[in-house]
Amino acid sequence: MQTLLIAGTDTDAGKTIITTAFRAYLQKKKSHLVTALMKLLQTGEIGDEEFYGQYFDDAVIPLRYQAPLAPPLSAKLEGKSIDLNIVRNRLLDLQKSHDFVLVEALGGLGSPITEELIIADIAHDWVLDTILIVPVKLGAIAHTVANVALAKQYNIKLTGIIFNCVQDYTPTQINQWTPKGLIESLTGISVLGYFPYLGDVNSLNLDELANISEPIFSQLI
Numbered sequence: 001m002q003t004l005l006i007a008g009t010d011t012d013a014g015k016t017i018i019t020t021a022f023r024a025y026l027q028k029k030k031s032h033l034v035t036a037l038m039k040l041l042q043t044g045e046i047g048d049e050e051f052y053g054q055y056f057d058d059a060v061i062p063l064r065y066q067a068p069l070a071p072p073l074s075a076k077l078e079g080k081s082i083d084l085n086i087v088r089n090r091l092l093d094l095q096k097s098h099d100f101v102l103v104e105a106l107g108g109l110g111s112p113i114t115e116e117l118i119i120a121d122i123a124h125d126w127v128l129d130t131i132l133i134v135p136v137k138l139g140a141i142a143h144t145v146a147n148v149a150l151a152k153q154y155n156i157k158l159t160g161i162i163f164n165c166v167q168d169y170t171p172t173q174i175n176q177w178t179p180k181g182l183i184e185s186l187t188g189i190s191v192l193g194y195f196p197y198l199g200d201v202n203s204l205n206l207d208e209l210a211n212i213s214e215p216i217f218s219q220l221i
Contacts, residue, residue: 001095001096001098001099001100001101002099002100002101002129002221003091003095003100003101003102003103003128003129004022004100004101004102004103004128004129004130004131004159004220005103005104005105005122005123005128005129005130005131006018006019006022006102006103006104006105006130006131006133007105007108007109007119007123007130007131007132007133007147008105008107008108008109008132008133008134008135009108009109009132009133009134009135009140009143009144009146009147010107010108010135010143011106011107011108011111012135012166013108013133013134013135013164013166014133014135014164014166014195015104015105015106015133016048016051016052016104017051017164017195017198017201018133018162018164018195018213019037019039019102019104020037020051020052020055020056020209021195021209021210021212021213021217022102022213022217023035023037023055023056023102024055024206024207024209024210024213025209025210025213025214025217025218026100026102026217026221027206027210028206028207028210029210029214029218030100030221033099033100034097034098034099034100035098035099035100035101035102036058036060036094036097036098036100036101036102037052037056037058037059037060037101037102037104038059038060038061038062038090038091038094038101038102038103038104039052039059039060039061039103039104039106040062040063040087040103040104040105040106040113040119040122041061041062041063041064041065041071041082041087041106041113042061042063042064042065042106043064043065043066043067043068043069043070043071043074043106044065044066044067044068044074045066045068047068048061048104049061049064054202055206055209060090060094062086062087062090063082063083063086063087065077065078065080066078070107070111070112071106071112071113071114072112072113072114072115082113082114084113084114084117084122088126091103091126100221103128105119105122105123106119107119108147109123109132109147109150109151109154109156110147110150120150120151120153120154120156121154123151123154123156124154124155124156128156129157129159130151130156130157130158130159131158131159131160131161131162131192131220132144132147132148132151132158132160132161132162132189133162133164134147134161134162134163134164134178135163135164135166136163136164136165136166136167136169136173136174136177136178136194137166137167137177138177139177140163140177140178141177141178141179141182141183141186144161144178144183144186144187145183145186145187148161148187148188148189158189159220160189160190160191160192160219160220161183161187161189161190161191161192162191162192162193162194162195162216163178163191163193163194163195164194164195165194165195165196165197166197167197168197168199169197174194178194192216192219192220193215193216193219195212195213195216196212198212
């Protein structure tokens with residue numbers, strides 16, 4: 001059994017579409033594996049669960065809160081606390097019955113999940129191998145270095161970095177804002193590749209997502 005946490009540098013890194021594409025790759029290219037997809041929790045009335053539902057009927061989100069805010073703030077508005085034991089136990093159940101479990105984080109590695117814990121705590125405490133999703137933009141180098149430093153501080157096993165083209169940038173912009181060689185030199189972590197800008201992601205099917213993402217994810221499994 002393998003579990004992989006899909007973490008990011010910030011809220012708009014593109015974790016959801018990349019997690020979806022990874023699951024598509026596993027289903028279409030590694031169909032002998034029994035896979036699962038889980039998001040730690042969701043805030044907001046409409047969000048990742050609805051997006052996942054366009055492609056899969058078995059995505060797991062153990063906890064949901066209505067306000068689109070950081071989890072401890074959203075839960076507080078409802079007079080609730082965040083019971084991570086519910087999330088942890090659901091993950092353990094999935095790990096027992098699946099070969100490969102994808103777990104989408106929320107926000108960045110430094111984002112709070114409770115009033116005491118950040119995503120990096122979860123990755124460390126639950127011993128989750130992690131890939132870091134970084135949106136291609138000016139400032140990406142510093143964001144990547146900072147998040148890798150946080151991962152190292154928490155003794156998180158980073159298995160790679162994926163740069164996500166959240167807009168239709170030119171090759172020159174991509175190379176200048178996210179230079180592979182420089183970032184690998186600064187962080188000591190391999191860049192697995194660049195996830196392309198997809199435009200209207202809702203128009204893509206699982207086969208297309210699997211083919212698009214194969215060059216990146218075939219390095220992991």
